[in-house]
Amino acid sequence: MKPALRHPPLFKKEPPMQDTALTASKAVSLPWSRRLLRMAFPYLLIAPTLILVFIFTLYPAANAVIDSLYSIPRSAREAPVFVGLGNYADLFTPDHFIGATFTLVIGNTLFFAVTSVLFSVPLSLGFALLLNQRMPLLGVWRFGIFYPALLPLIGAASIWAFLFSDTVGLINTVLRSLGGTTVNWLGDPNLVLISVTIVNIWKQAGYYMIFYLAGLQNIPRELYEAAALDGAHGWGMFSSITLPLLRRTSLFVLVVNFIFAFQTVEQLQALGQGNPGDRGTLLLYLIFKTIPERRNWGYVNAMTVILVLLLLTFTIANFFLFERGREDADA
């Protein structure tokens, strides 16, 4: 699963294709059945992937658009009613029961995404700068920073549920021992989203770090040597060489981070399930929670369409930012 993004090495200049014209001329002497097989061959090779993508991506996406235009009546015997954009209108009506939740959750999701980016991008760059040096125990330190990225979200969240726990939790125990007041991390409506965001930052920083590590290793050492000859050092080198040359990596990390933020919701299952009062709920989790209510099927699909449109926007933005970044780098 999970987003998918153009990372530079995947796209290179295209080497020449095999010339099928040549094979075709050789094929003239073959019987027609062999010729047909040869023509169909490429399609047979891509058919499994294409069919699977159709069933589990294209068809459900199209269906979500259609279903989002209908409302399911209370009685199971009545047919769905076409309501046009009515479901969408309800979602954005703050005093409607679903609209109240939806507008709150969209706000939560944006806060979650933006805050995650603000903290995890600088953190991951910092970690990469530190770990890009030779030192004793490097492997241990690198493991320490990266391992959260490997954990299942729900596993990471259950560990944090213990750390955040009101009475026996580690963080509150430490706060108490320091003489501070304890905090209800997951029960306070004003804090729950921040707690969820902290877990996300902790979990993703190590993952984004590896892109920065790869980026750092692509910077030619000669640049630093030349700059050193010119008298640059420390911050000067960092701001005039490292940062600009990591621009594409930073853009990439930024967008991936944003896209992830709209899909990482499984941790909520162990971090208060969006409570209290949906103050901790994120968009995909709201969809997940709304599925069992048959009557809300139209809303589920309208929310799905909105989520997909948001993700498409970011992916397309990613694409254009990258093309721009590449031209700059080539120039």
Place this chain on the structure above:
Amino acid sequence: MRNTGDTAGRGTWLLTGAAAIIWMLPLIFAVLVSFRPQAEPVSIGNIFFGSRITLDNYAAAWNIAPWGWHYVNSILFVVGVLAVQIVTVTMAGYAFARLRFAGRGLLLVLILLQLMIPTAALLAQNFATIRTLGLYDTRWALMMPYWGSAFGVLLMRQTFRGVPLEFEEAARIDGANWWQIMRSVYIPLALPAYIAFALVSISSHWNEFLWPFIVTRTEEVRPLTVGLNKLYSTTELGALYGQLMAGTLMVIAPLVVLFMLFQRRFLESFASSGLK
């Protein structure tokens, strides 16, 4: 991952170590709490070890869910996804890398739409599809949506293009058919790409929760993450932290150990994938 940087000074080393230890604290405490007696919660002045080291929490956690089945299901899930993915991705990757046919560009774009519309977002509709197909509450339901991988197709297409065309032609002159060419030329040369793809695929599906949770009902077909959720909701909503941490560690241990063994490979795979 290569290390091309300078040797760190003492201050940098301390800073790095401190950052790493802070990042490791959740794991360290999960381990400590899992071995503490349940009756001795973390308290002021006694946050590290309890009066004795005990396996009671593991025993209690083990009895809450059918973990044996959960392990089997998680393994079947990741292996069942990966095995089919390797076949579909190899076939389509080759077609898009080396064959010319009508509609090639359009078909590639259709497949790439999967990268833009992640499966996770289509949860509700795919759930309905699984019900229609009569696969609800089966292991097939877990795997099927992941069998086709646009990312894998893209990765293999790029990798196969790097293979010199002369190798294929030489094999063809020797009378090799398509499958023999794949087996003797393309697949061996693409081995590093397959390994990268496998590590990324395994680690992301091992951790999958929402989808397995929605399309299954019976404990015996559910993977580890869903078992962990059950543990979470039965341990008095997580109040029995010793058991919860023991269960969490049972779930995450296989991947963490795998990562420790192949750290470099993992990091390189993740870095080249840009995808989890």
